[in-house]
Amino acid sequence: MSQSHASMAVQMDTRTGATFRIEPLLGLCIGALGGALQGSLLASSLVQTILCGGLFGLAFGLFFAKRATSPGAGLIWGLAFALLMWIVFPAGILPMLAGASSRVMLSDARERFPQLVAFVLCLGMPVGTTLGIWGGLHSKVAQAKFSWGRAIVAGGFAGTVGGLIFSRWVSSGDYFPLLAGYGQLTVSRSAIVILHFGVALLIGVTFGLLFQRDVRGYGSCMGWGLGYAIFWWFLGQLTLLPLAAHRPLDWSADQGAAVFGSLVGHILYGLILGVTYATLDRFWVRLFIQSDPLNREVEGAGVHILRSLGWGAAAGLVGGIIASPILLATGVLPRVAGLATSFSGVRGILIHLLVSALIGMTYGLLFRNEASSLGLGVAWGWLFGLIWWYAGPMTLLPLLQTGVCDWSTDAASALLPSLMGHLIYGAATALTFMVLERRYTRWLLLDPRIAAREARKVRPVGTPAPALWLFAMGLGVLLPILLG
């Protein structure tokens, strides 16, 4: 994790021209095949879908191939590119050119939801992964060492732990979020439980295998977990499980809305998967890599963690103050304060600020060392806000207040306004945290050893983080809007 060093930044500019010619061709072929698959699955014009798929693959091969340095990186870039293309063309330009109104445009986008699934699964996934495998095999730049054992063990364990968060439903046997797309399960309960944990294990192992080099800290790991969980919702719930149940594929928005609860479950699973994987991975790195005297840093991590918690608390406080008008207006704040009926000023605000500070501490702990500039810091902050929207008002808050969490589209619709407050909270927290951290580290950077260490810690340009932001942010916000 920590080994994905600055070499990646160099890597993007040093690939040879020879591979540059092959990759667009490869992208074209895979894209055309994906387009054909899309055409056959959606019963669309084959010529049109093959042409679109080919163009998609060609564009990806031309412009994104340098970034697809591993299957995991290729997958994330491919998914994000697919989403962007869907937003720009089927959901954006085409209805606009047709002069559609807001309502029509939304219903049009809902109707084109199957295309979104097809873009993600037939174009983004195969093109990105294939070029990622190609890039990984043919890259001439030395990459961080990949450890199969670390990926499988940490990923598998994290996946299984992630699966345990549904143990309440699993033990009562009434709901299996990771298997919701299968429909009615007719096998014995023990078989369902095994299947549930089998899927969790599979997602975890593949997570470790795909993203070992990309994830660096707890925060980014959660981001990757979120993105990968959304992807698995498309792949597992909407595609593989119905196929396993011998049902026809249904990629409609209605089917998406029917398994929306499973999406929230997947997202929470992804977050747990990410943070558990990061914990295990960091533990592994600490035990077997950082303990090596050759990799020794000037000072230990303990002091920096304590400082990050302090800055996170202060930043969370600022974020809470800035976001409180919106949370108040949208009716979320009284619920956060634990007062279901009426909002009593001082007590409610104090509890809200306390919660904000505590959540801010998690930002400090999880997202330090992810961004090198204020802009990148704010981007992680948006994602942090989105994560807390799914984890907080969608899950923890109802769970703490009523013992039951409602993951339906209706609940998501009701909470949609508070999403804005959470995004603002995340951005304000991240911005304040970065300002505080910079204020402190600026003078330490006069020490060349510290400067070198800080440079190593910061995520270099060229990793799939921007693609992850678009994919996770875009779908994290878009799906509740489209499916609600």
Place this chain on the structure above:
Amino acid sequence: MNRSVRRSLIGMLAGAAASVVLVATLGHPLVSVVLGIAVGVAYSASLDPTRGAYVDNLMSGGALGVPLWGLVSVIAIPLFSNRMPEWSAEQIRMHFPSLVGWVVYGAALGLLSQGLSDLAAKMLGPEVAPKSPLSSEKTRVVILGGGFAGMRTAECLEQQFRSNASLSITLVSETNALLFTPMLAEVAGSSLEPSHISTPLRSSLHRTEFIRGRVAEIDLAGRRVILDSDAAAGDAGQRRGIPYDHLVFALGAVSNYLGMANLEKYSFNFKTLLDAIRIRNHVIEMFERADREADPSRRKALLTFVIAGGGFAGVELAGALNDYAHGILADYPKLLKEELSIVLVHSRDRILPELSESLGRYAQKRMEDRGVIFRLGTRLTDAHPGAVVLSDGEIRAETLVWTAGTAPNPLVKSLPLEKDKRGALIVDRSLQVQGHPNLWAVGDCAAVTDAKTEKPCPPTAQFALREAQVLAKNIRAQVDGRPLQKFHFDSLGALCVVGHQTACAELTVPFSRGRSMRFSGLLAWLMWRGIYLAKLPGLERKIRVLMDWTVELFFPRDIVQTIELK
């Protein structure tokens, strides 16, 4: 072109061009263009450009569009239109076209700003980085000595000047680590590992240049510190000069043998880590030799350890050696407890003059109970191999440790500066050497007078640390042209360990005009350990010492000889 201006222009152009999408989706042309430009400037200013990062910016910009949609279309535009934001999900969904618009705008903004940035780099060259702070250094502060005073001065200067690189700090020390002297007796008594009470200066200081070396002389007129040549490194005869604008003397003290050459020759010093290691190994050596010695009187001399000086250092060392020597007797079955003597010689009528009399008496009683022999009101006059000569007789002993007197570093003596009768540099209330505004002195080598009480400050670590803080502030003040701060500090008290889980403590009650509280026994010992563990620099060191103390609870102290003594 200034970096900020350049980025702003790029952001303006990119934002204006990309705002075409906003115009099409938001419907307010002027608002859309203004918004587009504002976001463009913020986007360009907040990201460090990397050449050729088109797809990264494409995705970053697209992702930026999602929250911007919420902020602007859902919240800000209704508010600025004198309408309340539409909070229901259904109303938010009606903003879906603008969500598409913002994502596409963001993606276009990312691409365009990258393109313009690359174009600007091609036409105007790379961004002009802010002037390197290191190139604008003006004031050079050189600190001599890496003890409490020197190290703390460097730390405080780093804090005072933070990222202000108009000042360079250099610390010259004969050792590369700060020795935490309050725990030195525990090293001699084999309770603690030697390196665990030393903190590397290089690791602790961040912007201070550290030079390990011995100062040969100081050219006050030429403002240069001349370092001794390093014969071991093969540069004998080549002396290195370090120029300074401000020179801080924090050289500490050395043992003062009061002119008795034999004492210097035959006694152990107790100032450095090496001294403590030598004493510990010597004690083990004496036990080994005594174990094979057949003559009882000779054996007794081998097992007699004389400590000269009844101050903190002498008492703590006597207590630690007493515990250690009695503890390791179990490993030497031929040796008898009666043959072992730890003798503390002190010229006054009671030990620990820094503490109140009752505590001094308590310490003496407890130590006597544990086997320490006191020779009070007795002066040490001479020493020979195998014998220590006192003012009232002679003790046959192979071991003598000298803690009875200190004097400022000999280098200070050679300087043409005003000194007190102890030989310490006389400084004014602001810690400046009198008549020399660029010379400063703190710690044991300085004669500091408290500005409030007008009493001389004792040469202790507690005072040295506070003097260093004031000194750093005063250097900052002088650089900034502000008035200097005068030094005043009320002692917090003193603590002294006298034996196993026994200590004396006298702590000043805050705001009580010098009144103090006295503690003794186990409670004082716990206070001693707690306070000094907290003061030990570095978390790692704290953990190591804590582990040493824990191990000591369950396992006997080590008798492995680590150095060979001749």
